[in-house]
Amino acid sequence: MSSVAEGGCICGAIRYRVTGKPTNSMVCHCQTCRRVAASPVVAWVTFPTAQFQLLQGHPTAFHTSQPVRRTFCAACGTPLTYEHGDSVGFVDVTTCSLDDPESFPPTHHSWLSHDLAWVRFGDCLPTFQEWRHEPAG
Ligand SMILES: [Zn+2]
Ligand SMILES: [Zn+2]
16 A cells, blocks of 8 residues: 655644655653653654655754654744664654544554653553563563
């Protein structure tokens, strides 16, 4: 299935397009995403970088740690992307900056070890204390 979806920030300065199927879709409970978005959790969808295309505007980038580069709209503040130095070739896009987040439902929750006590989902999706790809056992 070849699909095209677009998204952008709330003020409209930045627009982007993603094509094809995401390689991952999850809700992150980590303290860094929480602070960056000032939100209890942040949902992300992952695409190969080649399937992410900026259509309009220039996101501002900063690093929350040495390998992690995040972008946002400097005009309105909407968080847009996340890239990790260990995952070259992939970009995470904030699910809720897409025009139709319903098209990208998450499959799991990550970083429950950082979770706020008052966050309760009840969606029955798998949860992981850290990253999903943590070593088995
Ligand atoms: Zn904006
Ligand atoms: Zn996170």
